[in-house]
Amino acid sequence: MIVRDVICAVLLLSGALFCLLGALGLVRFPDLPTRLQAATKPQTLGLLLVLAGAAVRLELGDALALGLAGLFQVITAPVLAQLFGGVAYRTGACEPSVLVLDELDERLRADRR
Amino acid sequence: MTVVFTLTFGLLAAAGLLTLWRMLRGPRTLDRVLALDVLLVLIVAGVAVGMAASMRGLDVVLLLSVALLSFIGSVSAVRLVERWEEHR
Numbered sequence: 001m002i003v004r005d006v007i008c009a010v011l012l013l014s015g016a017l018f019c020l021l022g023a024l025g026l027v028r029f030p031d032l033p034t035r036l037q038a039a040t041k042p043q044t045l046g047l048l049l050v051l052a053g054a055a056v057r058l059e060l061g062d063a064l065a066l067g068l069a070g071l072f073q074v075i076t077a078p079v080l081a082q083l084f085g086g087v088a089y090r091t092g093a094c095e096p097s098v099l100v101l102d103e104l105d106e107r108l109r110a111d112r113r
Numbered sequence: 114m115t116v117v118f119t120l121t122f123g124l125l126a127a128a129g130l131l132t133l134w135r136m137l138r139g140p141r142t143l144d145r146v147l148a149l150d151v152l153l154v155l156i157v158a159g160v161a162v163g164m165a166a167s168m169r170g171l172d173v174v175l176l177l178s179v180a181l182l183s184f185i186g187s188v189s190a191v192r193l194v195e196r197w198e199e200h201r
Binding site for chain 1: 120150170
């Protein structure tokens with residue numbers, strides 16, 4: 001019982017800390033692509049840790065449902081990030097001078113030809 | 114355990130406030146949609162912590178439906194923004 005509580009506490013607190021770090025990045029980072037980075041990776045990890053911490057304390061069926069929610073987040077986060085990045089690029093939210101390598105621009109130009 | 118749950122809720126609430134700040138500041142609509150998506154993820158995490166605190170599985174439906182709807186909502190909002198910017 002004690003061991004389970006300790007595992008739950010560690011998972012919940014670390015997950016919430018990762019969520020907070022992601023939100024901090026969302027506020028502090030300068031432009032949309034960097035904010036996208038903060039919004040997907042730490043948030044997903046934080047949510048997974050919190051879900052795992054909650055699943056430790058629940059019955060098996062509910063814990064499986066929490067796992068389903070975590071799996072869904074892992075699947076959808078890259079899809080959303082891809083979509084956000086593409087639209088951000090095409091609407092001019094990415095500053096071209098900041099980019100080191102711009103493969104999408106080359107490909108778009110090749111398509112136009 | 115009560116201390117742990119309170120602390121977790123506090124951290125998640127702080128993250129939510131920071132996200133709301135980004136949603137207010139913008140500057141682009143895409144930033145706001147992104148902040149809304151992050152806020153919904155935080156809500157899912159908060160519901161999970163509530164479930165762990167009460168040790169009841171009743172909120173599982175709420176959690177799964179919010180997780181599903183946030184994805185659908187974000188995708189459609191991004192599509193809408195794309196269409197706006199094209200017509201500008």
